[in-house]
Amino acid sequence: MSNVEKILSDPVGETATLAPKPKITAEGAGIRFGSIVAVEDFTTVIREREFVSIIGPSGCGKSTLLYAIAGFLKTTSGVLKVDGKPIVKPGPDRGIVFQEFVLFPWRTVLRNITLGPEIAGLPRAEAEERARKWIRLTGLGGFENAYPATLSGGMKQRVAIARALTCEPDILLLDEPFGALDVQTKNYVMKDLQDLWIAASKTILMVTHSVQEATLMADRVLILGARPSRIVADVRIDLPHPRDPLDQRLGRYRQEVTEILSAEVDRAMKGERGQ
Numbered sequence: 001m002s003n004v005e006k007i008l009s010d011p012v013g014e015t016a017t018l019a020p021k022p023k024i025t026a027e028g029a030g031i032r033f034g035s036i037v038a039v040e041d042f043t044t045v046i047r048e049r050e051f052v053s054i055i056g057p058s059g060c061g062k063s064t065l066l067y068a069i070a071g072f073l074k075t076t077s078g079v080l081k082v083d084g085k086p087i088v089k090p091g092p093d094r095g096i097v098f099q100e101f102v103l104f105p106w107r108t109v110l111r112n113i114t115l116g117p118e119i120a121g122l123p124r125a126e127a128e129e130r131a132r133k134w135i136r137l138t139g140l141g142g143f144e145n146a147y148p149a150t151l152s153g154g155m156k157q158r159v160a161i162a163r164a165l166t167c168e169p170d171i172l173l174l175d176e177p178f179g180a181l182d183v184q185t186k187n188y189v190m191k192d193l194q195d196l197w198i199a200a201s202k203t204i205l206m207v208t209h210s211v212q213e214a215t216l217m218a219d220r221v222l223i224l225g226a227r228p229s230r231i232v233a234d235v236r237i238d239l240p241h242p243r244d245p246l247d248q249r250l251g252r253y254r255q256e257v258t259e260i261l262s263a264e265v266d267r268a269m270k271g272e273r274g275q
């Protein structure tokens with residue numbers, strides 16, 4: 001039995017037959033840049049509506065993996081699939097949100113959010129209707145005509161999230177989405193994202209450096225090892241959503257993830273110093 005077959009036969013819900021369908025499948029995926037092996041033998045199954053977080057030492061290949069799933073990069077070995085089909089290019093089934101918001105300063109909030117559907121060729125009225133739904137759901141109502149320069153960091157990130165969701169992707173890919181936010185704003189946006197995920201039934205894959213973010217939001221935390229990155233642990237956070245950051249049960253998960261991650265960061269640092 002291959003690794004992927006083993007994972008597919010491993011029940012996620014009460015029984016294998018009731019478990020949600022696989023959404024993203026990685027079968028021995030590897031990505032190299034010349035002589036640099038960024039990702040090696042990445043194998044996992046992410047099911048429909050799962051919220052999975054990827055964490056690992058700096059430079060271990062987290063963003064590279066996310067970009068390959070987005071279709072911006074190709075695997076150099078193995079395969080990455082969405083809905084059972086190999087990923088060959090970006091598609092409207094996957095929306096991506098970056099740490100640095102990447103908003104267009106000359107477009108209003110509404111026009112930033114309608115951009116995806118407009119590029120996809122949707123008539124303006126339909127693009128606006130969709131955008132207004134996500135403006136409402138991300139708490140941006142009343143700011144439709146504001147320009148990015150007049151928004152706070154948290155609001156800019158909500159615009160970026162609404163923009164990704166307006167194309168109605170099944171999968172939301174988040175690359176350190178809270179990295180540029182201050183602590184208070186981050187807590188608000190994290191709470192909103194949890195509510196949004198529950199309401200919108202998306203599959204979410206989030207890259208983060210923060211054990212706190214990963215354990216608060218995700219159903220599973222994939223811990224990558226020092227480069228070339230493989231999964232060294234797949235920790236299931238068995239707590240209902242939405243979660244309260246002060247829930248003491250989260251503390252145990254934070255400790256478990258921190259211990260595994262610290263060992264990998266140690267290994268990565270020693271590797272870099274040639275020890």
Ligand SMILES: Nc1ncnc2c1ncn2[C@@H]1O[C@H](COP(=O)(O)OP(=O)(O)OP(=O)(O)O)[C@@H](O)[C@H]1O
Pocket residue numbers: 033036037038056057058059060061062063064065209227
């Ligand atoms: N376009 C590229 N060309 C060459 N090397 C690259 C390229 N993109 C990434 N790399 C290398 O691949 C490795 C993984 O990079 P990546 O950005 O995916 O790591 P990361 O885990 O997301 O890092 P961080 O946590 O610091 O953001 C690094 O060694 C990086 O230098």
